[in-house]
Amino acid sequence: MKKRRLFLFTVILAIAIIVGNYHLSVASSVGKETLTMITSPDYPPYEFYETQGSDRKIVGFDIDIANYIRQKLGFKLNIAQSDFNGLIPALQAKRADFVMAGMTPTPERRENIDFSIIYYEAKDTLVALKSSNLRKSEDLAGKIIGVQLGTIQEQNGKQIAETVNIQLKQLNKVSEIVQEIKAGRIDAAIVEDTVALGFVKANSDLEFNVIPSIENASGSAIAFPKGSQLVKPFNDVLQQMKNNGELERLSKKWFSITPTSEVSTSPAPKKDRLNLDFRRIIPDIPFILKGIPLTLLFTLSSVFLGLFWGTALSFFKISGIKPLGWFANIYTSIFRGTPLLLQLSLVYFATPQLTGYDISALQAGILTFTLNSGAYMSETIRGGIQAVDKGQFEAAMSMGVTYWMMMWDVILPQALKNILPALVNETIGLLKDSSLVATIGVVEILRSAQIVGANRYIYFEPLLFAGLIYYVLVMGLSFGASALERKLRRSD
Structure with a gap:
């Protein structure tokens, strides 16, 4: 029996070593x-x-x-x-x-x-209203054509524009392009067949037709x-x-449904009205709600850190030390004078190349919003400090209180009480602007709603539901701030 156990153990050990060495060799190959x-x-x-x-x-x-x-x-x-x-x-x-x-x-x-x-291999198609009769490149003369930014369809649109007089309109998402067609702002869109099929099935007033001249242009x-x-x-x-x-x-x-190059022979229906049906997103509501904690984490972290950084910058500005004042003023002008989305992209994409640190999307978002909100808060806090009666400064100085102790215990609490409404507005702005982090892959509330819309080939229902969530969060924040403000007034 012992020999059998020893033999079995030896066989298992040998297999483990062989499998382990196999995986190591494969891993090393990549x-x-x-x-x-x-x-x-x-x-x-x-x-x-x-x-x-x-x-x-x-x-x-x-x-x-x-x-x-x-x-x-x-x-x-x-x-x-x-x-x-x-x-x-x-x-x-x-x-x-x-x-x-x-x-x-x-x-x-x-x-x-x-x-x-x-x-x-895929095919490019023209998606348009059934009544438009747009089926090939030649039909597009004088039309406005939608394409997704950065895709091969954008390149193919430019190729068509070399021979046919068309105007291209670039958008970030296919769902946005479809809504532009339905709104009548563009005449058609160039979309890959497998993707176009889902939107056509979900929108009865649309059709798609393979573009013969670039029929085999797309390949993944x-x-x-x-x-x-x-x-x-x-x-x-x-x-x-x-x-x-x-x-x-x-x-x-x-791709279980065969891509079609056939033109639908069914009569063109009337243009779809905006018929909202929120029942379509009921199964996806938990997915959207899961973005709330991430949005709140992002917003509160940025506000908390931005408040400290803004306070430091405001001290630099009123310190009387010229190098600190110059730094704070230049810093504020840069972050207030450039788009927040630009700052976010630079922090996210440039940090790994400059420092070697692979900063996550959430970390990049918090860092960017902290730096940006600090610039705005610094001006608000500086104004609040300078609005405190000069007698408070003189009284503290006559009692022998040090400058920094006076600022921390006497002046700053009064300044923060005065600027509380402005800080609440900054927090509300950060809460709503948090949707910008979706551009670098953070799945917060708005991004979650956009994902549901893309999956369901619908647009308005998930976005309106996301808007309701933002409204509830902002109202809750405003109510809490009002209660805090009343409490501070009673404590005077």
Whole structure:
């Protein structure tokens, strides 16, 4: 019996060593134990959030391919997200090891990043109202055409513009483009067939038709930083998936309805009215609500840190020390004179390259908003300090209180009491501006609503529900501030 146990133990140990060595050798072939993939999860069926319930899981065609490659090459997969036009900058800033987002390898992109072989061929289509009779490039003369910013469809729109007189309108999301068609601001849009199909099914007044001249122009590939060692092993697995039918199986799973180049023969219905039906987002409400804690964490952290930084800057300005005053004034002018979105992008993308620290999207958001709100708060706090009666200064000085003790115990409490309404307004502004962090991949309230809208091919219902959440939060904040202000007045 002991010999059998010893033999069994030896066999298990040998298998463990072999498997362990296999995984080590595979991991070493890709250079890292964990690879980060970045995507734009608002593009079903390629990648999108599974919004049923509160779990935030990104699924889709590209995700299944990435997981298959992960299994074959033996690395752990970390999935990050961004808007589509932020994917290549994130790759260049070394925030990710590869991009999968239905991206087409154009010559312009190849100058800056590397690509794998094509793993899926798609067709570009014209999405328009059924009554518009826009079916091919020649029909677009004199029309306004919508395209998604940074996509191959934008490039194809420019290609059409070389031969046909059209005006391009670039927007960040396909859902926004569809709403522009329905509102009559644009005449048609160039959208990939698999994506167009979902919007046409959800909007009975729309149709889509394959553009013959660029019928085979779109193909999806994996993007890598220039000179990446991952290209060859990824290509080997993709080729294997083509040979063994795995890519075809996944295509059928996610693109089960055959893309059509046929024109619908059904009569064109009247233009859809704005018929709101909030029942369509009931299953997704927990997903949207999960953005509330993140929004509050972001806002309160930024306000708290910004208050301290703004107080320090205000002291610099009134200290009488010229270098500190110059620094504070220049700093304030820079952060008040440049767009907040620009500051956010610079902090998020430039920090890893300048410092080597891979700052997270949430950290970048809190840091940016702290620096920005500190600049605004410094002026408010400085005004509050200078509004305190000079007799308070003189009384404290005559009693032998040191300058900094006087500022901390006597002047600053009175100044903060006077500027409380202004600080509340700054907090409310930060709460609403927190939606900007969605551009670098933070899934807060507004981003959650946009994801639900993209998945459901609807627009207004999730956004209006998000607006209701913001309104409730702002009213709660205003009520709490009013109660605090009344309490401080009674304590006078």
